[in-house]
Amino acid sequence: MRRRPAWQRRPTGCSRPDAPDRPGERLRPARTPFSEVVAALRAAGCVFAEDEARLLVDAARTPADLAAMVERRAAGLPLEHVVGWAEFCGLRIAVDPGVFVPRRRTEFLARQAAALVPADGVAVDLCCGSGAVGAVLAATADGADVHAADIDPAAVACARRNLDPARVHEGDLFAALPSALRGRVDVLVANVPYVPTEEVALLPAEARDHEPRIALDGGPDGLDVARRVIAEAPSWLAPGGHLLFETSERQLPDALRAAAARGLRPRAAVDDDLAAAVVIAASRPGRG
Numbered sequence: 085m086r087r088r089p090a091w092q093r094r095p096t097g098c099s100r101p102d103a104p105d106r107p108g109e110r111l112r113p114a115r116t117p118f119s120e121v122v123a124a125l126r127a128a129g130c131v132f133a134e135d136e137a138r139l140l141v142d143a144a145r146t147p148a149d150l151a152a153m154v155e156r157r158a159a160g161l162p163l164e165h166v167v168g169w170a171e172f173c174g175l176r177i178a179v180d181p182g183v184f185v186p187r188r189r190t191e192f193l194a195r196q197a198a199a200l201v202p203a204d205g206v207a208v209d210l211c212c213g214s215g216a217v218g219a220v221l222a223a224t225a226d227g228a229d230v231h232a233a234d235i236d237p238a239a240v241a242c243a244r245r246n247l248d249p250a251r252v253h254e255g256d257l258f259a260a261l262p263s264a265l266r267g268r269v270d271v272l273v274a275n276v277p278y279v280p281t282e283e284v285a286l287l288p289a290e291a292r293d294h295e296p297r298i299a300l301d302g303g304p305d306g307l308d309v310a311r312r313v314i315a316e317a318p319s320w321l322a323p324g325g326h327l328l329f330e331t332s333e334r335q336l337p338d339a340l341r342a343a344a345a346r347g348l349r350p351r352a353a354v355d356d357d358l359a360a361a362v363v364i365a366a367s368r369p370g371r372g
């Protein structure tokens with residue numbers, strides 16, 4: 085079964101396929117009527133075929149474009165990669181092929197982080213992928229200095245489309261960051277890969293086949309990258325700053341223990357509706 089598309093609640097005017105004055109309707113080619121797009125998507129196993137058809141029709145510039153998009157989607161490419169964007173916390177985030185698609189559940193992480201960024205503070209979106217979380221921080225905290233980093237050049241290029249390109253860095257975790265940020269980061273948010281290695285094979289094909297393994301695989305218990313972030317976070321955080329990262333609920337106890345062991349003061353935040361679990365770990369006031 086396919087994951088419900090990230091933008092299903094997108095407040096656009098694409099909800100009534102028969103409305104003659106809608107851009108999608110004008111672009112709908114005679115030989116690819118809306119119902120045929122729906123049928124093609126449904127035959128390919130898309131559960132939300134009508135929603136997706138509207139998005140594809142709206143995104144297509146020409147009939148040939150639409151036909152190609154339907155073909156790519158029917159072949160299993162994530163919808164976000166086909167149309168080139170995802171909605172995230174009400175923002176339209178460019179998502180390039182081969183880049184991790186921001187998940188609806190991660191909006192919880194982004195909102196928790198955004199609430200902690202001081203107006204003129206410093207925030208870092210580590211393991212930024214498309215930069216969706218960083219974009220929320222930049223949009224929310226007016227005047228904040230928002231940096232982002234990722235090890236994957238494709239992710240870095242994509243994030244540079246969504247964030248100030250000069251503030252998107254490439255490299256392995258903290259090694260990518262300007263050293264001037266050390267000890268000055270008010271909010272360090274890291275949506276690290278956290279799927280246990282043995283469970284990567286159980287992910288939906290859209291993730292397994294179209295997102296890089298480095299974006300998914302978190303090692304034997306899923307917490308390898310998180311532990312590396314936790315280990316270095318204290319020396320990058322400002323006094324009283326916060327590290328935030330997402331885990332599964334099952335991983336929460338180990339993740340909280342790992343953060344406490346490094347001198348941080350961690351707590352868990354959970355959103356049952358989004359099936360989201362987040363560790364929020366404060367550095368001690370007066371200490372890095």
Ligand SMILES: C[S@@+](CC[C@H](N)C(=O)[O-])C[C@H]1O[C@@H](n2cnc3c(N)ncnc32)[C@H](O)[C@@H]1O
Nearest residue numbers: 184186211212213234235236256257275277299
């Ligand atoms: C789960 S994705 C999250 C992407 C984005 N933050 C989001 O929420 O949509 C994890 C990201 O971490 C990056 N990554 C994995 N290992 C890394 C490392 N050692 N250093 C920097 N980035 C890394 C991957 O390239 C991928 O973009």
